[in-house]
Amino acid sequence: MATTKAPDSGRRSDRSRRAIHDAALALVGELGYQKTTIEGIAARAGVGKQTIYRWWPSKAAVLLEAFVDLNERAAEAVGDLARAIPDTGDLVADLKLVLRATVDELVDPTYDIPTRALTAEGVVDAQLGAQYVDRLLRPALQLYVDRLRSAQEAGQVRPDVDPETALELFTGPLTHRWLLRTAPLTHAYADSVVDYAVHGLAPR
Structure with a gap:
């Protein structure tokens, strides 16, 4: 007698979550938040x-998780650059x-x-803001801390510089120009930011 395999509820849930993530990102892009x-x-x-309310308390929570998922998939695609600054x-x-890669991301409507x-x-929403910082911003900022500490060890940055401030x-x-749209966000601007900042960090 043939047996019927029971549906995989975990796989079904994963498909539903991905569909919800994709829908949230698509609608925000088409209609606005x-x-x-x-x-x-x-x-x-x-x-x-x-189904959505069973997993998330609000549309902001849906969008946050969808965006985290999008960034994780993008990180897998770019490989080493997502794990450390060269x-x-x-x-x-x-x-x-x-910083040029950051500019490309910030001007891409997808992001x-x-x-x-x-x-x-x-x-x-302070709770959402804290989650956004912890899940997306802080890991990215840590890459700068690690690279600046490496530069300190190599004598390229003054030993008294605090990498978390620097x-x-x-x-x-970049964030200021992107958020307020005070001027175009370009590779040339990113290069200038680096030149000005590093000049101030260089050993005296």
Whole structure:
């Protein structure tokens, strides 16, 4: 007598989560964060809205997890660059490489739109803001800390420099220009930020 294999509920849940993630990112890109709703995400993903509410408390939480998943997949694609800033011995070249990659990401609507939505929502929702920092920002900023410490050990950065403060000399200007749209975000601007910042960090 033939036996029927029971459905894999775990695999089904994974497919549903991925569908919900993709739907949330797509709708935020098409409609904007304010017009995106749980009902819309559920309809696009082909699930009931009760399924979403079973896993997430809000659309912001859905978008955060979807964006974390998107970044993890992107990190797998780029490989080593996502795990560490290259250490070729040339601090300026290494930092320009990673800041140029950051510019490319920030001007890509795939990342720009959800990042803006989560940044804005994190201002009014402290819990979401803390999760956004812990899950996305802090790991990325740690790469700068590690690279600057390596440069200190090589004598390329003054020993009294605090890497956790110094990293903001690179990331802060890009974030400010991107967030406020004060001027175009370009590779040339990223290169200038590195040149100005490293000049101030170099041994006297």
